[in-house]
Amino acid sequence: MITYIIRRLFAGVGLLLIVSMVVFAIFFLIPRLAGTDADGLAARYIGKSPTPEAIAAVKERLNLDEPITVQYGEFVKGLVVGTEYDSGTDVIECSAPCFGYSFKTGTEVWPQLIDRLPVTASLAVGAAVIWLVAGVSIGVLSALRRGTALDRAAMMVALAGVSLPIFFTGLVSLAVFSYYWGIFPPGGSFTPFTENPIAWAHGLVLPWVTLAFLYAAMYARLTRAGMLDTMGEDFIRTARAKGLPERTVIGKHALRSALTPIITIFGLDFGLMLGGAVLTESTFSLPGLGKYAVDAIRGNDLPVVLGVTMFTAVFVVIANLIVDLLYAWVDPRVRVGA
C-alpha cells in the first residue's frame, strides 16, 4: 500500500509538470508559432493603446526575446521560489509561489487567488455535500424501486436537472426566493465563515442548491445504473443466502460496489470546481475564482487567466491523486495491478 502511495505521488508530480508545460505552451508558444512576434505578444499584456516604452518594458520583464526554454525556466522558477520582473529601469517582485503578475491592475495573481479561494471552496464544499447525499440516495432508491412511479418521477426530475443550465435555474431561484419572497439575500454578498457562520450559510443556500441540483441529477442517474448492475451480481445472491437482512445486503454489499466508480468522477468534478464554478459564481455574482477568471478574460488580462488555469490544474491533479488513493482503499484489487 505504501509503495502504491509513493508511486501515485511521483505520478502526480510528473503530471503537474506536464500540465505546466501545456499551459505555458498555450500562452507563450502557440502565439509565436501562429506568427505573433515578441512585440505583439507583449502588447497583449498591457491593454488598450500600448506605448512603445510599455511594450519594451513588458518584453524585458517577461524575457520575451529569450528562447522559449528560458522563458519556461523562469516560469517554473517563479512557481517554486518566486521571481523578479526586471524591465531594466525598475523591478517588480513576485514572491513564491508566483502565479504571474497582472500588468493591467498592477497586482500579483497569487494573493488574489488566495483571496478568492474561500468563496469558491465554500460554494464547492457545500454543494458537493448536498449533491452527494441527494444524488446517491435518490439513485439508490430509484434502483431499488425500479419501474415504480417513484423511480420514474425521480429520473424525470433528474433529466430536467441535467438539461437545465445553471444560469436559468439560478436566475429563477433568485427571482422567486430572493426578489419575490425575500427569504434569501440577493447575489453578490459573501460573508466569510469565520465572521458569521449563519450569515455565511444563509447567503450560500441558493448557489449551493442551484449548483447541487445539476450534479445531483447526474449522480442520481449514475448511482441508479451502478446499483442496478450490482444488484444482479452473484455476491449479492451470496449475501442474501447467508441470511443477511436486505438493509445489510444493500447498505454494506451493494453500495460499496456501486459507489466505487462514483468516487472517481466525484474527484474530477470536485477538483475542477475548486478552480471556480464559473456559471454559478457569475449568476450569483460571488467573488470567487470563477468570477475572477471571467473578469480577466473579459478584460484580456492574460497573466490572470494563465494563473487561474494553472491553479485549477493543480486542484484537479491533487483531487485525482486523492481519488486514486481512496480507490485503492475502497477496492483492494486496484493495489495489485497499478
Added chain:
Amino acid sequence: MTDIAHEADHGIRDKKGGTTMTDPVVSVSDLRITFPTLEGRITAVDGVCFDVEPGGALGIVGESGSGKSVTSLALMGLHRGTKAEVTGKITVAGTDIAAASDRRIRAMRGNDIAMVFQDPMSSLHPQYTIGNQLIEAYRIHRPKASVAEARKRAVESLDRVGIPQPARRINSYPHEFSGGMRQRVLIAMGLMCDPTVLLADEPTTALDVTVQAQILDLLDDLRRDLGMSLILVSHDLAVVAGSVDEVLVMRKGEIVERGDVRRVLSTPEHPYTQALLDAVPRVDVSRAQRRAQVRADRAQERHQGASSAAAQPTAARPVAPGPPGSAEEEPLLKVENARMRFKVRGGLFGRATDFYAVDDVSFDLYKGETLGIVGESGSGKSTLSRMVTRLLRPTEGRITFEGHDITRLPERRLRPLRRDIQMIFQNPYSSLNPRVTIGDSIGAALRVQGETDTKKIRMRVQELLERVGLESAHYNRFPHAFSGGQRQRIAIARALILRPKLVICDEPVSALDVSTQDQVLRLLDELQDDFDLTYIFVAHDLAVVRQVSDRVAVMSKGRIVEMSHGDEVYENPQHDYTRQLLAAAPVLDPEEARAHRADRARLRGSTDAHEAAGSA
C-alpha cells in the same frame, strides 16, 4: 401471524433438523415455478417432489435449462421478491418456505441450510476480506457472539476446508486466492453455522480436475464428519456419481428419473438418462474405440439417409495416421525448445521478474493426427497454443510449419499462415461479436484474405453452416439467438472457412453441457475426416482429450512432463503428475469413484508436505 402459527405446528424445533430424526430435513412436493416473459409464462420447474433424509446426499442432474438451479434457489427461498411464481410445498429443517415470514426465512438461510454457489470468482464480494464475509455470516445468526469468537470460528472453518495458514489468510481478499481456494472459502462460509443441509450448486464446474476431486472429497468428508445432508447439483453425472446416495435426473423442469445412484447409473430406466450417460466422456474408452463408434453411427445414418453415398472420402483413411515420428514423413509442425517469458511487475518502481509460462517444450505434429494437450490452469497450455498460432512470439526456440521457420516472421508475412492455422476458442459466448451477424463473422476471414465477391462469400458460408449442423438461413442472425453448442458450431465454421491445415482447439467444449459436448466432439471428428485436418486439442478434461487424441502431451508448470500415444498415457502413466490427474478424473461407477477417492486420500497423504509448501 402465520409465522407463529407455523412454528407452533412443528413444536419446538431442535437445531438438527425436524421434530424427529426420521423426518426428512428437506421435503419438496409438487414444486412448480413459473416466470413471466414477453411470450407468456414459462414453467421452469414442473411438479418436482423429493425428500432428503438427515445425513443423506441427493444429486440433482440435468442440462442447462432443466430447472435444477431454479429448484435449489427455491429451497433457499431466494425467489422471494422476484417475479417468479412458486407453488407447491417446500419444507427445510422444519420451516415451510412458502408460509414463513421473511424474518424466519432469513434466520433459516445460512443457519439451517447453506448454499455453495457455482462461480467462486463472482460469488464473493471483491471488496471485503474473506474474514469479514465469514464473520458476518456467523454473527447474523449468533448476534450474541463477539467478533473475536466469530473470528476464531472463521479460522476453524477455513482450516477445516483445507486453507493453509487460515489465521493469516483470513485477512486476504478474494482475488488473492485461486479458483479452487475461493470455492473452499465459499464452502467454509457455508459451514460457519453448522447447517443441517449443505446445498452445492455446480460447486466444481469452473475448476480443474484435481481441484474438482479435492472439493468433492472435501464435501464428502464434511458430510460424514458433521452429519450434514448434502444436495449436489450438477450437469455432469460423473461428478455426482461418487458423492451421493440418491440421484434425480431433471429435464425441462420435470424429474425423468430418480433412484439409488448405483441403480440409476448401471440400469437407467429412462432413455434420457441413458443418453446423458452415453454422452459423458469416459477416461476408460480409447480413441480408436470411439472413432470406430462415430464412423459406424455415421455410416448407418448415411445408409438410412441416401443410398447414393458411393464415393466416401472417409473410407480410405486409416484409423490411426502414420506412426508418429516415422522418418519418411516430414512433420507438419515442429516445435523445438520453445520458451515463453512474461515479465511480472511488482515492487516500488515496477521491477520485473521473469516468469516462464512455457518452458523448453518440443514436439512434432504429423499431418492428419490429433495431439491432445492436457494440463490444469496455469500449466501453459493456452500460451503454447497461442505461440503455435503466432499470436505470441516465442521468447526462445523454434517453430517450423511445413518446413518454414515461422518463429520470428513479422506480422505482415504472417497472413498466409493465418489461413493455414486456425483457432477455436473456449468461450463461445464472448468470442463472437454480439453486433455482427454470424454470416458476417464467418465470412470476415475470407474478406481479410482478399475475397471480394459477396455472393461467393455468402455461398461458401452457407455451405459451411450446413456442414457444421446449422441452417443456411441462419446467415443473418445474431449470436444471441443461438445456444452454447450452436455458438461453438459457429466458431468451428469460422475457423474452417479458410480451409486451414492445422486447427488449434483451445478448450472447445469446456463451457458446454455434457450432451452438447458429445455432439461438438463428434462434429470435430467428422470434420477431421472430411477436411483432412490436423488438430491440436487443448483441454483440462482427461476424458475428452483421450477420445479425440492420437497422441497426448501432459503439461505441468510450463513443461511437457509426459508425451506418448494416447492409450499409453492413460493405461500406463509414467509420471506422478499424470497419475494424479487420472486419479482425479470423475468416473461414472459409484464403487469405482469411491475406490478412486481412497486412492486420492493416500496420494494426498504422501504429497501433503509438498502441497503445503506450494500453496503457502
